[in-house]
Amino acid sequence: xxxxxxxxxxMFATGFLMLGLCLLAxxxxxxxVWARRAWRPYLxxxxxxxxxxxxxxxMVFFTNSAIHTLAHGSWAQVMMLCGGxxxxxxxxxxxxxxxxxxxxxxxxxxxxALLIHEQNGWLFQxxxxxxxxxxxxxxxxxxFAIGRALKPRMVVWQTGFAVTFVLVAAMLYxxxxxxxxxxxxxxxxxxxxx
Amino acid sequence: xxxxASRLAxxxxxxxxxxxxxxxxxxxxxxxxxxxxxxxxxxxxPDGQGFWWLVAEPPLWVLLVGLAFARYxxxxxxxxxxxxxx
Numbered sequence: 435x436x437x438x439x440x441x442x443x444x445m446f447a448t449g450f451l452m453l454g455l456c457l458l459a460x461x462x463x464x465x466x467v468w469a470r471r472a473w474r475p476y477l478x479x480x481x482x483x484x485x486x487x488x489x490x491x492x493m494v495f496f497t498n499s500a501i502h503t504l505a506h507g508s509w510a511q512v513m514m515l516c517g518g519x520x521x522x523x524x525x526x527x528x529x530x531x532x533x534x535x536x537x538x539x540x541x542x543x544x545x546x547a548l549l550i551h552e553q554n555g556w557l558f559q560x561x562x563x564x565x566x567x568x569x570x571x572x573x574x575x576x577x578f579a580i581g582r583a584l585k586p587r588m589v590v591w592q593t594g595f596a597v598t599f600v601l602v603a604a605m606l607y608x609x610x611x612x613x614x615x616x617x618x619x620x621x622x623x624x625x626x627x628x
Numbered sequence: 629x630x631x632x633a634s635r636l637a638x639x640x641x642x643x644x645x646x647x648x649x650x651x652x653x654x655x656x657x658x659x660x661x662x663x664x665x666x667x668x669x670x671x672x673x674p675d676g677q678g679f680w681w682l683v684a685e686p687p688l689w690v691l692l693v694g695l696a697f698a699r700y701x702x703x704x705x706x707x708x709x710x711x712x713x714x
Contacts, residue, residue: 435679435680436680437680437683437684438680441680441681441683441684444684444686444689445684447686447689448686448689448690448693451654451690451693452693452696452697455650455651455654455693455694455697455701456697456701458650459647459650459697459701459702459705462643462646462647463643463647463705463708463709466712467705467708467709467712468705470708470711470712471704471708474701474705477701607686607690
């Protein structure tokens with residue numbers, strides 16, 4: 435009855451896609467218009483926090499090695515941290531906008547965890563490729579998160595931040611438990627099961 | 629003054645249109661994906677599929693995200709954008 439890991443990745447991809455669309459819309463209209471309805475500013479940090487909470491059961495039920503468990507646990511922690519900090523900023527419990535740097539921290543930790551916990555090369559199989567691609571993508575895009583924390587009104591940071599999530603969603607949708615990548619599949623990876 | 633006002637109106641229309649197309653564009657992407665990879669839609673060949681394989685329909689999820697955004701987020705946002713700049 436437990437869903438396969440790839441299905442869980444697709445569920446998170448759906449969450450990230452919604453997150454990306456909301457952030458893109460916010461970048462287009464600006465924070466003042468976005469905040470005109472009280473529920474809207476809570477949307478993205480709430481979703482980030484919610485996905486962080488759900489990362490814990492993923493860590494418990496879908497990991498099969500210590501390094502895998504640590505990676506998923508670190509994602510759960512940083513997603514909850516950045517979601518919580520952004521929620522507190524919206525609510526007025528926190529005032530210093532530099533708390534937004536927790537999101538940059540989440541990007542760096544997530545990217546590093548993806549790269550460190552992937553023990554195989556880029557073309558070993560599809561999930562290995564996606565771990566490398568996602569890891570470097572998140573590390574690179576931490577620039578947008580830092581820019582958004584320091585200069586929140588600059589459209590380039592906001593748009594880059596939003597596009598980061600849309601592409602993370604696209605990459606997560608590409609995930610398969612065991613599948614070739616660009617025609618490559620290592621002999622020791624096993625047989626593709628679907 | 630009229631030139632500035634007309635430029636503002638053009639900008640507003642452009643931004644509002646872009647917000648309005650985000651949802652349909654996402655939904656279209658999901659639909660195109662479903663057409664290109666119909667085997668991803670297990671509902672089309674449900675025999676022998678387990679519960680999760682019948683629930684997991686990524687192209688349909690993308691389509692639903694687009695529709696949800698278009699239905700629940702975009703209209704109010706466009707309204708607020710018009711009110712703020714109008």
